[in-house]
Amino acid sequence: MKYAFLMMSIVLVLAGCGGKSEQTVSPYIPVQDYTGQGYELHNGEEYVEFAKEHRAEVEKLVKAHFRTKYKTDVIVHNVVGAQDAVVAKVEAVEEPKYHTFVILPIDSNALTGKVMEDQGVVDGAITTSLYxxxxxxxxKVLDDFCEKIGKKYPVIGMSQKAINNTTSLGINTPFYYVSTLDVFFPEAYKLYRKNGKVTNKELDTYIRHKKKEKESISIALTFYMKKRFGNPDATILKEVIKEFKQTKGFPPGNYNIFINSNEIQKATTSEKSTKSTNDTLGNEIVIS
Incomplete structure (x- = not known):
């Protein structure tokens, strides 16, 4: 029960409830200056230094966990303090490349040696990356579209370094992220767990030919205003939505488009303010 409560507390924080409420300096920073500095988890202050001092031990435990369970090598990008634990932000080295996190409990000011994971988060990360x-x-069409928007309008994306240090999602690029919190392609997932990879033929059979499950994939296009301290521009949002609808060849999924303020909160990576597709259309853009 102790570890179950710990897991629930940390997952809620990573879902967007983290960060301190009291700060002597501004909690916000222009997105182009952000690399993950100040990122923290609620009630993790006690173990900030612990995370730094035990990073090598954390990396060893985490890498062994992913090699044993998933036959996958990972990079540990960041280790942060949490409530009676540290959280490691990791990325798979080879395809399918995904970002996720694992939790390492602390007892009597020492790591217990356990590596815990919220199965829905890790499974979802793997599933989205197989997708x-x-x-x-x-x-690639989506990548090209986002790059075009970044050149045509005064918007930018989050740096890859910031993403690596803070994200817990499966696919996360400077301009969009793809998420699901369940295994919606179980055959492909089982093959990955068995072999550490899935062939193109198997991906075609077990993912591309599945129709219903694609409705579970959420794809959020996220652009930040380029002007330092700038507020989101609803006019740009309307233009991006228009161009998005005129472009063909995107992967299936439920899309939402965000134009965010230039500033984001350091502790949680949340935007200071935003304009989204829902503000304009009232619902997501669905591509099947």
Whole structure:
């Protein structure tokens, strides 16, 4: 029960409830200056220094966990203090490349040696990345579209370094992220767990030919205003939505488009303010 409560507390924080409420300096920072500095988890202050001092031990435990359970090598990008634990932000080295996190409990000021995970988060990260592999050509279309928007309008994305240090999602690029919190392609997932990879033919059979499950994939396009301290521009949002609807070849999924303020909260990476597709259309853009 102790570890179950710990897991629930940390997952809620990572879902967006983290960060201190009292700060002597501004909690916000222009997105182009942000690399993950100040990122923290609620009630993790006690173990900030612990996370730094025990990073090597954390990395060893985490890498062994992913090699044993998933036959996957990972990079540990960041280790942060949490409530009676530390959280490691990791990225898979080879395809399917995904971001996720694991939790290492602390007892009597020492790591217990356990590596815990919220199964829905890790499974969802793997599932979304397998989805990205299956639709790699379509995601290239999405990449090109986002790059075009970044050149045409005064918007930018979050740096890859900041993403690596803070994200817990499966696919996360400077301009969009793809998420699901369940295994909606179980055959592909089981093959990955068995072999550490899935062939193109298997991806085609077990993902591309599945229709219903694609409705579970959420894809959020997230652009930040380029002007330092700038507020989100609803006019830009309308233009981006218009261009998005005129472009063909995107991967299937439920899309939402965000134009965010330039500033984000350091502790949680949340935008200071935003304009989204829902403000304009009242619902997501669905591509099947």
């Amino acid at each position: 990205g592999q299956a639709y790699h050509k379509e995601f």
